[in-house]
Amino acid sequence: MKFLAITLIVHNDDRSPTARFREVVENAVLAEELGFDGFGVGERHERPFISSSPPVVLSHIAARTSRIRLFTAVTTLSLLDPVRAYEDYATLDHLSEGRLELIIGKGNGAAQARLFHVTPEDQWERNQEAYELFRRLWREDKVTWEGRFRPSLTDAETWPRPLQRPIRVWHGSATSKESVDLAARYGDPLFSANVTNPVEPYAELIDHYRERWAHYGHDPAEALVGAGTAGYYAARTSQEAVETYRPIFEARLEFQRRPGLPIVFPTLEDAIERSSILVGSPQQIIDKVLRYHKRLGHEVMHLHADADGLTPRQHRDALELFQAEIAPVLRAEIPSRPFPGGAA
Structure with a gap:
């Protein structure tokens, strides 16, 4: 199994945006130091996130690191001009020396949809159209194309050409069968959000992905799945882990209640039992990931990159414990394919 650390760059405290961005970059450096396989930055265009420009953030991270893969999580193609998105990410691909991977999705959030004049009725069609043009731009030196949501192209050249x-x-998939079908159609991997609800709705979407993958004529053995987690904190004993994490979980509940968001897991104990949150001793976390793997069949998993209310020392200690005692067991138990370009 491979492990990513991912941030959406939530900014809901008194620190300046400058300090928050600095923390993100330092967390990426730490992730590489500790042995994570990848670091991801999300894209959102509304409060409380300041992750509106992943290519810029990832470019800075690329300059501070040398090995770790760089991910977007997710690139919201429904909001973007695919030509401009291609130019940004092809440039980043060169700056990172070929360490870039993209996770795309239509995105969510009413405020950002209004900002870009995208509607619930057309956001899926925008995502599909943008992706189909985006993949052609990556593969073809000249593109002639016509669609609904941007001006047509005739023998268009885009620079730089990619590495x-x-x-x-x-x-990226949370609830959409359309996203799952698009991934299967083109033989692309699927990354399940797996953070808000119990495992079954996500497992059903992954089952659908595998069915559609075979329908489109791809080798079932080649399907590749990743999955998220709703939070992480490991300590030597489950009692210590729960005691430390409880105020963080309760603060998250309060953050959800203020705007009237639905509460799916009302207690930490319920979340540990029924959600993808990983809180407990190393062995408890290993057992839970293996249990989820039996249902999802995923080879890649993400943890939250942010301290998320932990002190810097608690955050580092938990990540060190993950890499020292949890990751080696999961890597041995769950084989995973190499990254592109021969990276292990």
Whole structure:
């Protein structure tokens, strides 16, 4: 199994945006130091996130690191001009020396949809159209194309031409069968959000992905799945882990209640039992990931990159414990394919 650390760059405290961005970059450096396989930055265009420009953030991270793969999580193609998105990410591909992978999706959030004049009725069609043009731009030196949502192209050239030909693109999926079908149609990997609800709705979407993958004529053994987690904190004993994490979980509940969001897991104990949150001793976390793997069949998993209310020392200690005692067991138990370009 491979492990990513991912941030959406939530900014809901008194620190300046400058300090928050600095923390993100330092967390990426730490992730590489500790042995994580990848670091991801989300894209959102509304409060409380300041992750509106992943290519800029990832470019800075690329300059501070040398090995770790760089991910977007997700690139919201329904909001973007695919030509401009291609130019940004092809440039980043070169700056990172071919360490870039994309996770794309239509995105969510009413405020950002209004900002870009995208509607619930057309956001899926925008995502599909943008992706189909985006993948052609990555593969073809000249593109002639016509669609609904941007001006047509005639023998269009885009620069720079990419380092990775082609780049690997994952499709992020939370609730949408359309996203799953698009991934399967093009033989692309799927990354399940797996953070808000119990495992079954996500497992059903992954089952659908595998069915559609075979329907489109791909080898079932080649399907590739990643999955998220709703939070992480490990300590030597489950009692210590729960005691430390409880105020963080309760603060998250309060953050959800203020705007009237639904509460799916009302207590930490319920979340540990029924959600993808990983809180407990190393062995408890290993057992839970293996249990989820039996249902999802995923080879890649993400943890939250942010301290999320932990002190810097608690955050580092938990990540060190993950890499020292949890990751080695999961890597041995769950084989995973190499990254593109021969990276292990």
